[in-house]
Amino acid sequence: MKLAEIYRHLRPDILQIEKEIELQVQAEHPQLREASTHILKAGGKRIRPIFVLLSAQYGDYDLNEIKKVAVPLELIHMASLVHDDVIDNADLRRGKKTIKSKWDNRVAMYTGDYIFAKATEIATKSKYPQVHSILAKAMQEMCIGEIEQIQDQYQLDQHVKQYLRRIRRKTALLISVSCELGALVSGTSAKTQHALKMYGYYVGMAFQITDDILDFVGSERELGKPAGSDLAQGNVTYPAIYAMSKDREFYQKMQEFAAEPSRYPLQVDDAIQSIKNSGAVEASKDLANKYVNKANKMLYSIEEKEPAASLEKIAQYIGNRKY
Amino acid sequence: MKLAEIYRHLRPDILQIEKEIELQVQAEHPQLREASTHILKAGGKRIRPIFVLLSAQYGDYDLNEIKKVAVPLELIHMASLVHDDVIDNADLRRGKKTIKSKWDNRVAMYTGDYIFAKATEIATKSKYPQVHSILAKAMQEMCIGEIEQIQDQYQLDQHVKQYLRRIRRKTALLISVSCELGALVSGTSAKTQHALKMYGYYVGMAFQITDDILDFVGSERELGKPAGSDLAQGNVTYPAIYAMSKDREFYQKMQEFAAEPSRYPLQVDDAIQSIKNSGAVEASKDLANKYVNKANKMLYSIEEKEPAASLEKIAQYIGNRKY
Numbered sequence: 001m002k003l004a005e006i007y008r009h010l011r012p013d014i015l016q017i018e019k020e021i022e023l024q025v026q027a028e029h030p031q032l033r034e035a036s037t038h039i040l041k042a043g044g045k046r047i048r049p050i051f052v053l054l055s056a057q058y059g060d061y062d063l064n065e066i067k068k069v070a071v072p073l074e075l076i077h078m079a080s081l082v083h084d085d086v087i088d089n090a091d092l093r094r095g096k097k098t099i100k101s102k103w104d105n106r107v108a109m110y111t112g113d114y115i116f117a118k119a120t121e122i123a124t125k126s127k128y129p130q131v132h133s134i135l136a137k138a139m140q141e142m143c144i145g146e147i148e149q150i151q152d153q154y155q156l157d158q159h160v161k162q163y164l165r166r167i168r169r170k171t172a173l174l175i176s177v178s179c180e181l182g183a184l185v186s187g188t189s190a191k192t193q194h195a196l197k198m199y200g201y202y203v204g205m206a207f208q209i210t211d212d213i214l215d216f217v218g219s220e221r222e223l224g225k226p227a228g229s230d231l232a233q234g235n236v237t238y239p240a241i242y243a244m245s246k247d248r249e250f251y252q253k254m255q256e257f258a259a260e261p262s263r264y265p266l267q268v269d270d271a272i273q274s275i276k277n278s279g280a281v282e283a284s285k286d287l288a289n290k291y292v293n294k295a296n297k298m299l300y301s302i303e304e305k306e307p308a309a310s311l312e313k314i315a316q317y318i319g320n321r322k323y
Numbered sequence: 324m325k326l327a328e329i330y331r332h333l334r335p336d337i338l339q340i341e342k343e344i345e346l347q348v349q350a351e352h353p354q355l356r357e358a359s360t361h362i363l364k365a366g367g368k369r370i371r372p373i374f375v376l377l378s379a380q381y382g383d384y385d386l387n388e389i390k391k392v393a394v395p396l397e398l399i400h401m402a403s404l405v406h407d408d409v410i411d412n413a414d415l416r417r418g419k420k421t422i423k424s425k426w427d428n429r430v431a432m433y434t435g436d437y438i439f440a441k442a443t444e445i446a447t448k449s450k451y452p453q454v455h456s457i458l459a460k461a462m463q464e465m466c467i468g469e470i471e472q473i474q475d476q477y478q479l480d481q482h483v484k485q486y487l488r489r490i491r492r493k494t495a496l497l498i499s500v501s502c503e504l505g506a507l508v509s510g511t512s513a514k515t516q517h518a519l520k521m522y523g524y525y526v527g528m529a530f531q532i533t534d535d536i537l538d539f540v541g542s543e544r545e546l547g548k549p550a551g552s553d554l555a556q557g558n559v560t561y562p563a564i565y566a567m568s569k570d571r572e573f574y575q576k577m578q579e580f581a582a583e584p585s586r587y588p589l590q591v592d593d594a595i596q597s598i599k600n601s602g603a604v605e606a607s608k609d610l611a612n613k614y615v616n617k618a619n620k621m622l623y624s625i626e627e628k629e630p631a632a633s634l635e636k637i638a639q640y641i642g643n644r645k646y
Contacts, residue, residue, distance in 0.1 A: 029467045031474065083432055106473050109406055109432070114466035116436070120443050121459035124452070132455060136444035143437035144352045150429050151354065 003045065003321070006313045010053050013063055017049045017070050024071060024118055035111040039078055047207070048073040048178040054311050055182025055196045058304050062186065068126040069181040072135060075119035077174060080142055082112035128185055138177045145169025153234035154258040156244060156251070163238055164205070171211075172204030179203075188304055195298045199311065202295035207318045209288040212237035213281055214321075216272050228268035234261060238287060240271075243278035250274040285319070292319040326368065326644070329636045333376045336386055340372045340393050347394060347441055358434040362401055370530070371396040374498055375505035377634050378519045381627050382509025391449040392504040395458060398442035400497060403465055405435035451508055461500045468492025476557040477581040479567060479574070486561055487528070494534075495527030502526075511627055518621045522634065525618035530641050532611040535560035536604055537644075539595050551591035557584060561610060563594075566601035573597040608642070615642040 007014070025036035049070035056066050086108045116139070123131050148166050152158055179200030183193040214223065215230045216239055223229075231240055244251040250271070256264050275281070295315045330337070348359035372393035379389050409431045439462070446454050471489045475481055502523030506516040537546060538553045539562055546552075554563055567574040573594070579587050598604070618638045 027463075027467070029470060031470055032467060083436065086432060107470060109409060110466045110469045110473075113406065113435075113439070113469075114463055116439060117459050117462035117466065121456055121463070124455040124459060129447070129452070132447040133444055136440050136447060139440035140350075140437055140444065143433045143440065144350070144355060146433045146436075147352060147354055147430060150433075 003314070003317055006310055006317060007050055007054065009310075010050070013053055013066075014046060014049060016063065017053075017067060017074070018046065020067055020071050021074055024075070024122060025115065027114060027118075031107060032111060032114055035107055036115060039082055039111070039115075044074075044078075046074060048077055048174060050314070051175055051178040051200060051203075052182035054314065055179040055200075056186040057310075058183060058192055058196065058302065059186025059188035065126065065128075065185040066182065068122060069131055069135075069185055070178075072119035072123040073174065073178050073181070075115050075122070076135065076139060076142075079112045079115035079119065080146075082108050082115065084146070086112070126185065130184065131181060134177055134181065134184075138173055141169045141173050145173070149235065152236065154236070154261065156236060156254055156258050158236060158241065160238065160241060163236070163241060167205060167208040167212075168201070171208035172201050175204030175207060176200035192302050192304050195302045199295045199298040199315075202291045202298065203315050203318055206288040206291035206295065206315065209238055209284055209291065210318060210321055213239055213284045213288070215239075216275050217281060226268070228266065228272050231271060232266045232268055234258065239275050239280040239284045242280040242283045243275040246278040246280070247274055250278070288319050292316060326637070326640055329633055329640060330373055330377065332633075333373070336376055336389075337369060337372060339386065340376075340390060340397070341369065343390055343394050344397055347398070347445060348438065350437065350441075354430060355434060355437055358430055359438060362405055362434070362438075367397075367401075369397060371400055371497060371501040373637070374501040374523060374526075377637065378502040378505025378523075379509040380633075381506060381515055381519065381625065382511035384509055388449065388451075388508040389505065391445060392454055392458075392508055393501075395442035395446040396497065396501050396504070398438050398445070399458065399462060399465075402435045402438035402442065403469075405431050405438065407469070409435070449508065453507065454504060457500055457504065457507075461496055464492045464496050468496070472558065475559065477559075477584065479559060479577055479581050481559060481564065483561065483564060486559070486564060490528060490531040490535075491524070494531035495524050498527030498530060499523035515625050515627050518625050522618045522621040522638075525614045525621065526638050526641055529611040529614035529618065529638065532561055532607055532614070533641060533644055536562055536607045536611070538562075539598050540604060549591070551589065551595050554594060555589045555591055557581065562598050562603040562607045565603040565606045566598040569601040569603070570597055573601070611642050615639060 004011075022037070022040060025033070025040055027033045027036055052066055052070040052073060056062075086105050120132070120135070123135055126132075145166060145168070149170060152162060152166060155162075176197050177200070180193055180197035183196040188196075212230065215237065216228060218227055220226050226232075230237055240254070244254060253267070253270070253274075257266050292315045296312050299311055299315075327334075345360070345363060348356070348363055350356045350359060375389055375393040375396060379385075409428050442458070443455070446458055449455075468489060468491070472493060475485060475489060478485075499520050500523070503516055503520035506519040511519075535553065538560065539551060541550055543549050549555075553560055563577070567577055576590075576593070576597075580589050615638045619635050622634055622638075
């Protein structure tokens, strides 16, 4: 099953949100407009708006109110990608040139800042005042997550907990907030809002773990960047942590790499092979599935009207997605 | 007269705001906390909170409400400095090491993002809902200003209007918003809010023009960076525009520099001498004073209770400040 099939009934609404995002990044300054439009056109699954829409189905579905949170959420995600590309020195994102490489680091920095500010402005139009502080807090947590990721780079002896804490801030949080805000702006009960927030958190964890698996098993075409890129940059994810715990020789090779990456760059193909041989892919899938199950449990706990099928399917999809 | 004397009567309130800023940047993450505290301790005149306080005197002065806008305004200013230092590759700011040089570019990027988000969160506590969108729009304009500054670098043939438009966004806007929000949260009339917003705009223009004069006439100790730094980085400000229009030889030398700055770096001492000899300093002071006068005219138009003395003095001070 493809993602698009799961939310087919919401397709017109997603297109409207897409249009609204496009409209909102039409900055008055030509370079800013081009840079923003460029990152927008680079695509993406718009997973955060989709979660807002699906969660809003539990209450009084009002696309006008939904837009005022779905658009900022996607913009915050986009802005964080623009800033990540500066930091990662990345030239490609989803197979397209990054703003940083198409223009320069400075344009990327201020384009990111601009999109953050735009997101904030749109959120001010929501009639639910809590929206602002929920978004602002999420943005702060995401920054902490990014700094943690920098500090944890090339740290081979990190505990699984450290990895989980990092991906919680880096990815799970914004998906969790997407579900929470969808529930909030459709006026569901506090209990339902909490259940959907937790659902989003668990799905978000599964989403990032799956992403981290795909970095090793995906093709360059599917990933839009070479396989093993994360590890080559020193980002130690669950599959690598697992493989190092099972394969002493791989761990030692990784130590050499981590000690002096510029002198001993990662032998990416070998590393991928070691990871696959260690059973790390299966172990990571198990971990992702645990989170998928937890996510679905949260759905079952909701007592309000239940269009849960889509959210359940999306959780399953995320646990099994190929790219 | 020193700045501190002008607002002596507000000293306890400024200290409270200072404390609140310090409290707010106590991030839960150690590196983020250190980096934020570092930029905070690097000082600064806290000119934006001062303008909020002084403007709020026109209405019902309520420090608790004032804080909710003064703290975000100073944080937005701080965050923009952190991001500017990444972009400018600056190692010193106000004579102290920048976050970028003390840690690295990546930490500086996310520290800036974090402080922006924190500012947004604090503003959500204000009981005046307009505050959020005014701040969000100001942040967008500031980003456009920064991108304009990048594009205008090494452009010698720019019109004075281009310079004025750039400093409007870069500096005047946030000071204008400081005055506007001070007036707003103290419940003054729409007319007074507008007058103070315009006052802040004119004072902000004078402030930046004076800054641009000081770049040529200040000492390294006063400036916290070598004199002529702006021009050496290709930032063409009013004194340089004026001098080039009067001194053909200087213009030609500048053309050589601008065409290949890495090969023909600016002869800073010569450039400063040419600028001083051209009468650019006096002409720039005249321009700054024109804005000071416009600012004060706005004050005279206010019909509400008038504690205008301080704002008038501050405008004069800004037109004449030494550093």
